[in-house]
Amino acid sequence: xxxxxxxxxxxxxxxxxxxxxxxxxxxxxxxxxxxxxxxxxxxxxxxxxxxxxxxxxxxxxxxxxxxxxxxxxxxxxxxxxxxxxxxxxxxxxxxxxxxxxxxxxxxxxxxxxxxxxxxxxxxxxxxxxxxxxxxxxxxxxxxxxxxxxxxxxxxxxxxxxxxxxxxxxxxxxxxxxxxxxxxxxxxxxxxxxxxxxxxxxxxxxxxxxxxxxxxxxxxxxxxxxxxxxxxxxxxxxxxxxxxxxxxxxxxxxxxxxxxxxxxxxxxxxxxxxxxxxxxxxxxxxxxxxxxxxxxxxxxxxxxxxxxxxxxxxxxxxxxxxxxxxxxxxxxxxxxxxxxxxxxxxxxxxxxxxxxxxxxxxxxxxxxxxxxxxxxxxxxxxxxxxxxxxxxxxxxxxxxxxxxxxxxxxxxxxxxxxxxxxxxxxxxxxxxxxxxxxxxxxxxxxxxxxxxxxxxxxxxxxxx
Amino acid sequence: xxxxxxxxxxxxxxxxxxxxxxxxxxxxxxxxxxxxxxxxxxxxxxxxxxxxxxxxxxxxxxxxxxxxxxxxxxxxxxxxxxxxxxxxxxxxxxxxxxxxxxxxxxxxxxxxxxxxxxxxxxxxxxxxxxxxxxxxxxxxxxxxxxxxxxxxxxxxxxxxxxxxxxxxxxxxxxxxxxxxxxxxxxxxxxxxxxxxxxxxxxxxxxxxxxxxxxxxxxxxxxxxxxxxxxxxxxxxxxxxxxxxxxxxxxxxxxxxxxxxxxxxxxxxxxxxxxxxxxxxxxxxxxxxxxxxxxxxxxxxxxxxxxxxxxxxxxxxxxxxxxxxxxxxxxxxxxxxxxxxxxxxxxxxxxxxxxxxxxxxxxxxxxxxxxxxxxxxxxxxxxxxxxxxxxxxxxxxxxxxxxxxxxxxxxxxxxxxxxxxxxxxxxxxxxxxxxxxxxxxxxxxxxxxxxxxxxxxxxxxxxxx
Ligand SMILES: [Zn+2]
Numbered sequence: 001x002x003x004x005x006x007x008x009x010x011x012x013x014x015x016x017x018x019x020x021x022x023x024x025x026x027x028x029x030x031x032x033x034x035x036x037x038x039x040x041x042x043x044x045x046x047x048x049x050x051x052x053x054x055x056x057x058x059x060x061x062x063x064x065x066x067x068x069x070x071x072x073x074x075x076x077x078x079x080x081x082x083x084x085x086x087x088x089x090x091x092x093x094x095x096x097x098x099x100x101x102x103x104x105x106x107x108x109x110x111x112x113x114x115x116x117x118x119x120x121x122x123x124x125x126x127x128x129x130x131x132x133x134x135x136x137x138x139x140x141x142x143x144x145x146x147x148x149x150x151x152x153x154x155x156x157x158x159x160x161x162x163x164x165x166x167x168x169x170x171x172x173x174x175x176x177x178x179x180x181x182x183x184x185x186x187x188x189x190x191x192x193x194x195x196x197x198x199x200x201x202x203x204x205x206x207x208x209x210x211x212x213x214x215x216x217x218x219x220x221x222x223x224x225x226x227x228x229x230x231x232x233x234x235x236x237x238x239x240x241x242x243x244x245x246x247x248x249x250x251x252x253x254x255x256x257x258x259x260x261x262x263x264x265x266x267x268x269x270x271x272x273x274x275x276x277x278x279x280x281x282x283x284x285x286x287x288x289x290x291x292x293x294x295x296x297x298x299x300x301x302x303x304x305x306x307x308x309x310x311x312x313x314x315x316x317x318x319x320x321x322x323x324x325x326x327x328x329x330x331x332x333x334x335x336x337x338x339x340x341x342x343x344x345x346x347x348x349x350x351x352x353x354x355x356x357x358x359x360x361x362x363x364x365x366x367x368x369x370x371x372x373x374x375x376x377x378x379x380x381x382x383x384x385x386x387x388x389x390x391x392x393x394x395x396x397x398x399x400x401x402x403x404x405x406x407x408x409x410x411x412x413x414x415x416x417x418x419x420x421x422x423x424x425x426x427x428x429x430x431x432x433x434x435x436x437x438x439x440x441x442x443x444x445x446x447x448x449x450x451x452x453x454x455x456x457x458x459x460x461x462x463x
Numbered sequence: 464x465x466x467x468x469x470x471x472x473x474x475x476x477x478x479x480x481x482x483x484x485x486x487x488x489x490x491x492x493x494x495x496x497x498x499x500x501x502x503x504x505x506x507x508x509x510x511x512x513x514x515x516x517x518x519x520x521x522x523x524x525x526x527x528x529x530x531x532x533x534x535x536x537x538x539x540x541x542x543x544x545x546x547x548x549x550x551x552x553x554x555x556x557x558x559x560x561x562x563x564x565x566x567x568x569x570x571x572x573x574x575x576x577x578x579x580x581x582x583x584x585x586x587x588x589x590x591x592x593x594x595x596x597x598x599x600x601x602x603x604x605x606x607x608x609x610x611x612x613x614x615x616x617x618x619x620x621x622x623x624x625x626x627x628x629x630x631x632x633x634x635x636x637x638x639x640x641x642x643x644x645x646x647x648x649x650x651x652x653x654x655x656x657x658x659x660x661x662x663x664x665x666x667x668x669x670x671x672x673x674x675x676x677x678x679x680x681x682x683x684x685x686x687x688x689x690x691x692x693x694x695x696x697x698x699x700x701x702x703x704x705x706x707x708x709x710x711x712x713x714x715x716x717x718x719x720x721x722x723x724x725x726x727x728x729x730x731x732x733x734x735x736x737x738x739x740x741x742x743x744x745x746x747x748x749x750x751x752x753x754x755x756x757x758x759x760x761x762x763x764x765x766x767x768x769x770x771x772x773x774x775x776x777x778x779x780x781x782x783x784x785x786x787x788x789x790x791x792x793x794x795x796x797x798x799x800x801x802x803x804x805x806x807x808x809x810x811x812x813x814x815x816x817x818x819x820x821x822x823x824x825x826x827x828x829x830x831x832x833x834x835x836x837x838x839x840x841x842x843x844x845x846x847x848x849x850x851x852x853x854x855x856x857x858x859x860x861x862x863x864x865x866x867x868x869x870x871x872x873x874x875x876x877x878x879x880x881x882x883x884x885x886x887x888x889x890x891x892x893x894x895x896x897x898x899x900x901x902x903x904x905x906x907x908x909x910x911x912x913x914x915x916x917x918x919x920x921x922x923x924x925x926x927x
Contacts, residue, residue, distance in 0.1 A: 040551075040552065040553050044767050045533075045551065045552070045553070046533070046539070046541070046546070046549070046551070046654040046655070046767070046773075047531075047532075047533040047539075047551070047555060047650075047651070047652040047653055047654045047655065048553075048651070048652070049650065049651050049686060049687050049688070050688075051685065051686060051687075051688050052688065079763045081762075081763050081766055081809075083766070083769060083787070085771055088767065088772070089766070089767045090766035090767050090769060091763050091766060091767075099814055099815075099819070100819060100822075266810060266811060268762075268763070268806065268809035268810060268814075269809070269814075270759055270760070270763060270809050270814075270818065273657075273658035273659035273689075273760055274650075274655075274658050274687075274688065274689060275688055276688050276689065
């Protein structure tokens with residue numbers, strides 16, 4: 001088996017942003033009539049100037065931290081000059097790691113399902129071009145129509161080292177990345193075309209071939225399979241594979257070479273003079289870290305440090321939402337953390353799957369109430385019913401008992417003390433029945449279970 | 464009514480007093496422009512001001528705006544065939560500030576195409592002619608903005624200054640031209656030639672008018688990340704400390720030198736403290752650093768003009784290279800030359816050799832300048848080393864025009880405020896003296912210019 005090397009350049013739209021990267025136009029372009037979300041800046045009108053959307057830097061930093069990458073304290077925007085009708089200035093504002101430039105971050109990593117670690121070389125911010133629309137097909141359309149609604153949407157580009165050695169690994173990388181992105185709210189699955197990949201493939205030490213613009217994990221896998229097959233066939237026939245850029249044909253599932261002779265790409269990068277450097281301060285990094293609550297590894301370690309067992313910790317840390325709820329409950333009532341971990345890892349994650357719940361409520365007070373009274377809920381089904389109510393955002397009042405276990409405990413002690421004279425000479429069973437009668441009248445039948453428990457406890461203490 | 468020689472401030476005062484109204488004022492400048500424009504070619508677009516009453520600081524007065532500053536609904540051509548029918552859908556920040564304060568637009572002024580040039584000859588709409596002698600150049604690139612003021616075709620005007628484009632024509636037409644500190648006036652809407660060097664500037668007959676208008680348009684703009692707030696409050700009267708670099712003066716023609724030194728003795732007599740030093744160590748690198756940076760930035764700025772969105776229609780032959788060659792042919796020769804130089808400079812293998820070195824030089828020049836000028840209120844040198852030349856004369860020798868920029872590019876490289884004012888006379892022409900301050904000292908430079916104006920009494924009041 002000859003060696004296969006795959007490296008990816010993944011372009012991700014920061015779909016959590018409401019506005020574009022360099023202007024205040026709405027970033028909501030899907031399904032809109034053409035050229036409605038545009039302004040002088042994102043159509044590159046003469047004299048217009050970009051101003052950086054600070055929120056974009058914060059969102060990008062979330063991904064940087066999730067991929068264990070290091071931000072540069074100062075990074076720069078560059079102009080990358082090339083002609084294309086969907087690029088209104090004929091240069092793209094992006095970041096560059098040469099010519100005195102620094103991208104947003106460098107040296108990250110992502111662990112594949114099989115345990116292999118893929119190195120991430122750099123992550124940078126850039127603007128998306130517009131879109132060209134061909135009526136019918138490209139070959140038959142009379143005009144190329146340009147829609148600038150997408151022009152200027154904030155993208156991050158994640159560049160990996162050529163560390164993947166199979167189509168499956170490339171697919172797994174994109175899938176794992178998609179999950180990590182959704183951990184910080186960037187749900188690319190919900191937005192068509194929000195994740196686009198340039199796939200670099202080389203076979204048996206040959207030249208690297210770049211397949212542009214592949215959308216989605218499944219297509220990445222197919223593109224690698226095809227490209228390896230193509231290069232392998234050439235290799236076997238003794239034809240040299242040349243370094244080139246190919247296009248991905250989604251319908252036919254093949255890659256297509258660009259027509260004409262090859263030429264060295266010449267982008268004439270230069271610093272963007274209209275934008276000051278991007279400064280990443282300690283305070284900004286802390287703010288972003290507070291928002292995301294660190295990487296899964298950091299979350300896992302924190303839960304284990306709370307004394308929760310590894311299996312539960314793994315389950316909770318793998319889901320950003322479960323973790324956030326766990327943290328909030330812990331903050332409200334530290335003594336509930338073990339119970340919270342159990343319930344989150346089992347009942348709540350079951351409920352989320354079962355009822356396809358996308359997001360848990362921000363307000364955990366209902367959950368805290370359930371957990372505080374958990375022991376007095378008569379049975380498991382009832383408990384799950386309560387939890388379901390909370391998960392679905394309903395108001396929860398644990399009505400089966402009028403009061404909390406603590407209060408019941410206090411009241412049981414009080415009832416025993418008040419009636420001490422009457423019961424002191426009775427035998428245990430009689431004593432128990434007598435007191436139970438008073439307690440049931442006071443708290444109702446539905447609390448019988450907890451009353452029995454508490455009374456048993458109190459009597460054993462006063463014996 | 465004859466407003467020849469009137470300052471903008473005195474006009475505003477007369478309107479305040481009720482002795483004249485804005486309509487009459489606008490009518491005067493409009494009629495004068497109609498009458499002279501065929502000869503001077505100061506305006507590309509001239510607009511008849513309406514007579515709606517407007518309040519605000521400018522009281523409805525109409526001003527001239529250089530044709531590379533975006534004006535909503537009014538053609539903004541950059542004096543290029545490429546933009547001959549381009550109408551911006553938005554106003555530059557400086558323009559909206561003027562409008563908010565009661566200003567109107569009298570017209571869009573002629574210029575060197577895309578602000579590339581020092582003579583005002585590189586315009587797709589023909590050269591601007593010097594009001595002092597119509598056979599001579601006005602200087603550029605804000606040629607029309609200077610000529611309009613000098614010929615009483617506008618009370619005051621906006622220009623832009625990338626390497627001397629406000630000061631050179633001010634010097635050649637005998638008026639005041641002010642280039643603010645880099646960032647002191649928003650560039651939003653100024654059609655970019657070289658972003659890191661340029662700024663919107665003001666041309667007027669009197670420094671006080673220029674100062675007044677500067678205060679109206681200065682300030683940080685959220686749409687321009689490179690803009691900043693400079694000090695706008697004025698210091699009490701002070702005795703200016705002036706530095707003169709002799710080697711800069713020596714670059715000038717003898718007659719220019721003589722008039723310039725004469726102005727120094729006059730201000731010296733009036734109590735200015737004048738110090739001389741021999742030379743500026745990086746003089747020989749000024750022009751190369753300037754042109755390298757300017758052309759590099761220009762080549763990317765101008766890459767958007769590809770015939771798809773701007774420019775006359777090009778019939779496609781189906782061959783992309785043919786198409787792009789034709790579409791780009793609407794640029795004039797000077798613009799093409801600078802795009803090609805910039806493209807070369809940014810090409811792989813040359814970027815480090817030229818562009819990065821030019822950026823390093825700029826840094827050194829800045830440090831050297833600050834070291835020398837700190838402790839003084841301003842540097843004082845001639846604006847142009849030569850007098851205006853005959854139209855067409857420099858075309859055989861383009862280096863002659865480039866070399867004339869040697870004294871004006873320094874403040875663009877350092878981001879300093881710089882002002883040219885008339886300080887001497889030679890035949891029908893004027894000699895311009897240039898004051899250059901530290902970045903942020905805009906008001907100080909304007910103040911010194913006002914004092915010098917008072918002392919020297921060299922004035923082109925348009926009544927020659
Ligand atoms: Zn926009």
